[in-house]
Amino acid sequence: MISMDLLLNAVVIGVLLGCFYAAVSLGLSVSFGLLDVPQVAHPAFLILASYGVFFLNDSYDIDPLLAGLLITPLLFVFGLVAYRVYYETFEKRGSDAGVRGIAFLFGIAFIVEVLIILQFGVDQRSVSASYIGKAWQIGDMRIPVRLIIAFAVASALTILLALYLSRTFMGRAIRAVAQDQEALQLMGANPVKIKQWAFGISTAVLGIAGALLIIVSPVDPTLDRAYIGRTFCVVVMGGLGSMTGTLIAAIILGVAESIVLSTVGASWAPAISFAMLLGVLAVRPQGLLGRRS
Amino acid sequence: MRRNGIVFWSGAALFLAAIFVATQVVSNQYPFFAGYVILQFIVLSVAWSILGGYAGYVNFGTSAFFGVGVYTAVFLVKATGAPLGVQIAAAAMVGALLGLAVGLLTLRMQGIFFSIATIAISIVIETSVTNWRYVGGAAGIQIERPPVMELFNNYVQMLFFVQALLVVLTVAIARYIQKSWIGRGLQALRDDELAAECTGVPTLRLKLLACVVSGALMCATGAPAAMYVQYADPSSAFNLNYSVTVLAMALIGGTAHWIGPVIGAILLGVTQQLLAVTISSEVNVLVLGVMLVLFVVAAPEGILGLVRRAGRYRAGGET
Numbered sequence: 123m124i125s126m127d128l129l130l131n132a133v134v135i136g137v138l139l140g141c142f143y144a145a146v147s148l149g150l151s152v153s154f155g156l157l158d159v160p161q162v163a164h165p166a167f168l169i170l171a172s173y174g175v176f177f178l179n180d181s182y183d184i185d186p187l188l189a190g191l192l193i194t195p196l197l198f199v200f201g202l203v204a205y206r207v208y209y210e211t212f213e214k215r216g217s218d219a220g221v222r223g224i225a226f227l228f229g230i231a232f233i234v235e236v237l238i239i240l241q242f243g244v245d246q247r248s249v250s251a252s253y254i255g256k257a258w259q260i261g262d263m264r265i266p267v268r269l270i271i272a273f274a275v276a277s278a279l280t281i282l283l284a285l286y287l288s289r290t291f292m293g294r295a296i297r298a299v300a301q302d303q304e305a306l307q308l309m310g311a312n313p314v315k316i317k318q319w320a321f322g323i324s325t326a327v328l329g330i331a332g333a334l335l336i337i338v339s340p341v342d343p344t345l346d347r348a349y350i351g352r353t354f355c356v357v358v359m360g361g362l363g364s365m366t367g368t369l370i371a372a373i374i375l376g377v378a379e380s381i382v383l384s385t386v387g388a389s390w391a392p393a394i395s396f397a398m399l400l401g402v403l404a405v406r407p408q409g410l411l412g413r414r415s
Numbered sequence: 416m417r418r419n420g421i422v423f424w425s426g427a428a429l430f431l432a433a434i435f436v437a438t439q440v441v442s443n444q445y446p447f448f449a450g451y452v453i454l455q456f457i458v459l460s461v462a463w464s465i466l467g468g469y470a471g472y473v474n475f476g477t478s479a480f481f482g483v484g485v486y487t488a489v490f491l492v493k494a495t496g497a498p499l500g501v502q503i504a505a506a507a508m509v510g511a512l513l514g515l516a517v518g519l520l521t522l523r524m525q526g527i528f529f530s531i532a533t534i535a536i537s538i539v540i541e542t543s544v545t546n547w548r549y550v551g552g553a554a555g556i557q558i559e560r561p562p563v564m565e566l567f568n569n570y571v572q573m574l575f576f577v578q579a580l581l582v583v584l585t586v587a588i589a590r591y592i593q594k595s596w597i598g599r600g601l602q603a604l605r606d607d608e609l610a611a612e613c614t615g616v617p618t619l620r621l622k623l624l625a626c627v628v629s630g631a632l633m634c635a636t637g638a639p640a641a642m643y644v645q646y647a648d649p650s651s652a653f654n655l656n657y658s659v660t661v662l663a664m665a666l667i668g669g670t671a672h673w674i675g676p677v678i679g680a681i682l683l684g685v686t687q688q689l690l691a692v693t694i695s696s697e698v699n700v701l702v703l704g705v706m707l708v709l710f711v712v713a714a715p716e717g718i719l720g721l722v723r724r725a726g727r728y729r730a731g732g733e734t
Binding site for chain 1: 467471473475520521524526527528530531532534535536538539541542543545546553655659662663666697698700701703704705707708711712715
């Protein structure tokens, strides 16, 4: 039996961690949840963004969060181009796009992984900033400052994106294209352009997400494999395309991981997100707040 | 049809005879070491395409089945010292059960959901094995090879021949499925599952059957791998690279016919063996990724599709 203090500590850390998981899953929630692109390369792009932040921090001593902002426009353009390529090669051709689309994106993920290894090596990399390594003492609890920063920035990012999707014209257009593409076409809008824009946003948010990732823990090139489980678990459990659902699901995952970590042990940690994902897929595939069954 | 069968079986017999003669004549060990891996990938990619190609369910859990095969053998060797034949048979049975479980669990999932679920199954099993002390846990386990049968000079050559037997068995099963009503039913459910169901194709049972057969063959081919490297550890036995490599081989070759994955496995397998010797394992993975992307974009039907298109073009030019 574990003590109440330990459990409380685990839950607090879990909630903070969960908000961070929401931030790294937001892009996937847009690209997979709203646009139906089987974005298995999302975690690989996330790690790529982290290495971009590492590079700026390491060679020019730029603050990791600022570095994340700096690479955001680059990632946005990258997303625009990537969706164009994906659309022209798969969605436009129609039939059997699913099988080959997944294979294609997995191939891209592997290429990204190897390119990072060839450029930066297989060692773990981390960034330096004044707030990393410090901790806040609240009662008996010690909470690392980097987790609190990740929590704050991640929450802000999630709220901003949710507001963007519900309040702005473009955001509503993106949700409209997810609901009924043909109706949108009949209104005289070009669904491909809207989807391209949305995909750009889904990679642009990786700038900040990648910065948070490397602030929270050191990264290595094959870390994307663990994040396949985490990001897809969060997005599927949250209900495809729901930002609120993404946040709730991410907190559930964070708390579950944190509790298992402090009770059973670290060796079971990799399986938690995947096991939860399996459970959700088998029992409630539409997620907590799904947009369709 | 009948003549076709005779050609196939005499080809298979010739293949096995050639392999056997090679194990008796060639004394250099390296070709057997490299060849074993290629044969193993032929089995895996042909078995993969029974579910992934004919039925169109992209299975990313090849690593799960392969790893379970490896650890079934490890467990049996450690617990009872069972001989290789028993290990393979047991692995096939465990694989069939695992395939059934995967099939039942993922019945309602399609497309990307099925693929993600199979990755998840692989990681969950890997983590369980990592925490299983008896078979070595995360650190892995050393395995001693028993003395070799009298027919062969050494153990690797015997494993090479055993793997060739598995190749023939797998191809024969895939060929049978492709030619029978099972294959036609699987193709129907790949094109349109709802329409197939409506016209009386037992889609559920066919999917389960494909999962079971494909799983049993993948597990069976994993069993000798423990003996081959004399060592097993969870992170290499359940490596996601197996899943993607096998998928790439099948798609590069083309999945419409059993010969497609065979061609893909030989092409990619030989390339990888050459690269692993001359350059590095990172470049190896890079080549895998680039070839997968190139083929998926430029040759959606794989090499088989290219050949067919070339044939049609020539026929069109003559008339």
